[in-house]
Amino acid sequence: MKKAIFPLACVLAVALQAFSCKEKEPEIVQQTLTVSPSSLSFEPEDASAKLLNVSSNSTWGVAPSADWIIVDKGSGDGSGSITVRVSANTGEDRTGTIIIKGMNSANVKAAADVTVQVNQRGKKIVEVVPAPAKFDGNKRASTTYQLLIYSFADSDGDGIGDFKGIQSKLDYLDALGVTALWLSPAHPTSSYHGYDVDDYSTVNPKFGTEEDFKNLIDAAHAKGIKIYMDYVLNHSGANNAWFKSVKADPSGSEYRDYYVLSKSPDADVAAKAIDNYAGASSPGMGAWHSLGDGKIGYKGRLHFKVDWSKATKTVTVTETNEAAQPSNASATRWLYIGSVGNVGLYETSTNIFEITLNVDTSWGFLVRTSKDDSWPAGTKYGAKAGKNVITFGEPLELDNSTAADITFGQTTYYFASFDASMPDLNYGPYENASESPLFKEITATADKWIKDFGVDGFRLDAVVWVYQAVIKANQSFLSQWYDHCNATYKAAGHSDDIFMVGEAWYGNHSSDEQYYYKGLPSNFEFDYFGLVNATMGGNATGYVKAVETYINDHKAQRSDAITSIFLTNHDQDRAAEAFGRSLAKEKQAAALLLTTPGKPFIYQGEELGYWGTKAGGDEYVRTPILWDKAGKDCAKKGVNNKVDASMLTSSISVEAQEANSASLLNTYKTFSQLRNTYPALADGKITNANLSGAAIASWYMTSSDGQKLLVIHNVAGAERTTTVSDDMSKPIALLGTASYEGANLTLGANSSVIFQLK
Numbered sequence: 001m002k003k004a005i006f007p008l009a010c011v012l013a014v015a016l017q018a019f020s021c022k023e024k025e026p027e028i029v030q031q032t033l034t035v036s037p038s039s040l041s042f043e044p045e046d047a048s049a050k051l052l053n054v055s056s057n058s059t060w061g062v063a064p065s066a067d068w069i070i071v072d073k074g075s076g077d078g079s080g081s082i083t084v085r086v087s088a089n090t091g092e093d094r095t096g097t098i099i100i101k102g103m104n105s106a107n108v109k110a111a112a113d114v115t116v117q118v119n120q121r122g123k124k125i126v127e128v129v130p131a132p133a134k135f136d137g138n139k140r141a142s143t144t145y146q147l148l149i150y151s152f153a154d155s156d157g158d159g160i161g162d163f164k165g166i167q168s169k170l171d172y173l174d175a176l177g178v179t180a181l182w183l184s185p186a187h188p189t190s191s192y193h194g195y196d197v198d199d200y201s202t203v204n205p206k207f208g209t210e211e212d213f214k215n216l217i218d219a220a221h222a223k224g225i226k227i228y229m230d231y232v233l234n235h236s237g238a239n240n241a242w243f244k245s246v247k248a249d250p251s252g253s254e255y256r257d258y259y260v261l262s263k264s265p266d267a268d269v270a271a272k273a274i275d276n277y278a279g280a281s282s283p284g285m286g287a288w289h290s291l292g293d294g295k296i297g298y299k300g301r302l303h304f305k306v307d308w309s310k311a312t313k314t315v316t317v318t319e320t321n322e323a324a325q326p327s328n329a330s331a332t333r334w335l336y337i338g339s340v341g342n343v344g345l346y347e348t349s350t351n352i353f354e355i356t357l358n359v360d361t362s363w364g365f366l367v368r369t370s371k372d373d374s375w376p377a378g379t380k381y382g383a384k385a386g387k388n389v390i391t392f393g394e395p396l397e398l399d400n401s402t403a404a405d406i407t408f409g410q411t412t413y414y415f416a417s418f419d420a421s422m423p424d425l426n427y428g429p430y431e432n433a434s435e436s437p438l439f440k441e442i443t444a445t446a447d448k449w450i451k452d453f454g455v456d457g458f459r460l461d462a463v464v465w466v467y468q469a470v471i472k473a474n475q476s477f478l479s480q481w482y483d484h485c486n487a488t489y490k491a492a493g494h495s496d497d498i499f500m501v502g503e504a505w506y507g508n509h510s511s512d513e514q515y516y517y518k519g520l521p522s523n524f525e526f527d528y529f530g531l532v533n534a535t536m537g538g539n540a541t542g543y544v545k546a547v548e549t550y551i552n553d554h555k556a557q558r559s560d561a562i563t564s565i566f567l568t569n570h571d572q573d574r575a576a577e578a579f580g581r582s583l584a585k586e587k588q589a590a591a592l593l594l595t596t597p598g599k600p601f602i603y604q605g606e607e608l609g610y611w612g613t614k615a616g617g618d619e620y621v622r623t624p625i626l627w628d629k630a631g632k633d634c635a636k637k638g639v640n641n642k643v644d645a646s647m648l649t650s651s652i653s654v655e656a657q658e659a660n661s662a663s664l665l666n667t668y669k670t671f672s673q674l675r676n677t678y679p680a681l682a683d684g685k686i687t688n689a690n691l692s693g694a695a696i697a698s699w700y701m702t703s704s705d706g707q708k709l710l711v712i713h714n715v716a717g718a719e720r721t722t723t724v725s726d727d728m729s730k731p732i733a734l735l736g737t738a739s740y741e742g743a744n745l746t747l748g749a750n751s752s753v754i755f756q757l758k
């Protein structure tokens with residue numbers, strides 16, 4: 001049966017098929033298939049669902065390339081969507097695909113597959129490990145070390161620092177990366193510190209000979225270290241031969257015009273006859289002192305008569321043999337005189353007050369209407385300016401405005417901005433200062449150091465007081481001084497300009513300091529440490545702007561301006577005190593200083609973390625370097641042995657800190673070397689990077705040849721995270737700790753980092 005049926009059925013089927021094909025051809029449709037978007041991106045712990053929109057006229061398949069890509073379906077039909085999720089990524093960034101596959105079906109021809117890319121950022125925390133370029137030995141920066149000759153290093157065992165001592169420590173200074181030394185005054189002096197110069201033309205024999213000084217300069221130059229001398233132009237020492245000559249013969253000395261002298265200072269100042277005041281009505285700082293050449297006091301018996309009955313009040317003094325009277329305890333008028341003090345007068349008739357006294361006064365006397373030692377305003381009567389010398393028997397007009405001491409003779413006074421041991425020097429009218437004999441003599445000494453010794457520059461002391469804080473006068477004087485020295489320097493064969501930095505320490509950057517750039521190419525920015533201190537307090541928001549302001553203001557005064565920045569100097573409490581002796585803050589202050597544009601100065605001992613205040617004496621901020629744990633070469637006698645023994649222990653010594661990679665000294669070395677290695681740090685231009693966070697100070701440093709660095713400091717005492725859009729793959733410096741994940745940079749407490757961008 002089966003055999004009989006099959007051929008028949010087969011024949012029928014073939015016939016039907018042949019009939020059917022002829023009658024109706026099957027329709028083949030091309031599949032359409034589009035997918036959007038073409039890629040998806042996910043964060044490391046992204047829990048979101050993202051959609052792929054599929055547009056098609058037929059069935060399609062879904063094929064993720066990795067199991068971390070999670071889709072909600074394996075296939076679909078017609079238009080629809082695919083929900084895509086990813087699993088958390090704790091590793092590197094990763095990329096996968098989802099292939100949406102076209103599919104054949106009965107009368108549909110499959111479309112080409114569509115591939116969608118899936119990206120997911122990794123959550124890999126990258127620890128910052130600095131890899132700075134190798135230092136090639138070429139010191140590019142202009143970092144200066146402020147050195148106190150008397151307390152830096154002692155070579156001969158007398159306890160006082162000296163030139164040979166400095167020379168023996170040049171390797172230390174070279175390793176610290178400094179390119180110049182500012183030496184404290186090297187001249188003969190009557191003090192330990194040297195700011196009262198007795199002779200500008202030679203060196204202090206306690207420090208060595210002129211030959212020793214020359215040898216030091218030559219040895220420093222051989223290591224690429226320049227020498228800046230400290231020049232005190234405002235005043236000399238009282239033991240200077242010029243002043244001694246004046247004191248011996250005030251009217252006849254050939255050096256009379258070297259000093260600011262007057263027999264009637266008040267009258268001369270009022271008449272604007274004191275060149276040193278440059279028209280100012282008061283000195284701002286300082287006082288007049290007697291040369292002692294005239295007898296202004298009196299010893300003997302005198303009768304005093306004070307006439308208060310008229311508008312013009314007078315005192316008449318006569319020599320007498322009448323009996324002396326005791327003080328009137330219930331007086332209403334008083335004499336203030338000599339060593340006696342207050343003496344009550346007797347009212348002998350209405351508004352006439354008299355007394356006879358035994359007098360012994362070295363300075364004269366005053367009349368008072370009160371015995372109150374607090375000197376209430378208006379109670380003190382003396383003489384008018386320049387009319388203060390008594391002529392016996394003649395009335396002298398009393399005055400309670402100037403109230404000058406009433407004297408029995410006339411002396412010569414000299415002016416001193418600081419104390420009596422430092423008489424101010426007089427360069428005459430400021431416009432013509434360079435014509436004065438003093439200017440010619442003192443510049444001749446500077447010429448000697450420049451020409452014969454190879455000195456590279458000067459730090460000028462107390463420049464504000466040369467003309468009593470009168471800016472235009474000081475600008476003019478300093479220009480004349482600078483131009484003279486620069487001409488000498490050029491004549492000695494130098495192609496660059498001589499360096500000179502002024503101590504314009506008065507007012508602040510805005511009111512005074514910036515204007516001193518009209519006279520000198522550089523001045524100390526005394527506002528800088530206040531900025532650092534505020535920044536280290538945790539608020540870094542104004543740091544970059546302030547630094548830019550300093551630089552721009554200085555450049556506005558002169559195009560070759562060099563902004564000199566420093567933490568503290570020999571006249572200020574130690575920086576470490578401001579930071580609460582916190583090593584972390586001291587390190588970061590060093591990093592701030594050495595990554596900020598300008599010319600940084602490091603003050604002797606700052607690199608070791610020396611602390612101390614001036615409260616117990618200036619010596620405590622001028623402590624000698626403790627070179628080794630045993631104290632060899634330590635120049636304690638240079639500061640009269642006034643040292644804080646609790647600080648100067650072996651652990652703070654150079655020897656101990658050199659051996660400790662985490663020491664402050666090594667932080668200074670690291671950042672100083674970076675500054676010498678990277679032109680962008682050495683003399684690049686600053687622009688604000690403005691990274692987020694109140695404790696983040698951040699800026700770019702760009703060199704003229706295009707090198708670009710990103711400097712970031714977290715000044716908070718705790719970890720902070722900020723967002724960095726720049727490339728962080730090339731860190732060149734790290735203080736503390738830093739790591740990043742994606743664009744998020746996390747800096748540890750008081751941590752700093754530098755990335756090289758170009």
Ligand code: MG
Pocket residue numbers: 154155156157158159160161162206
């Ligand atoms: Mg010595």
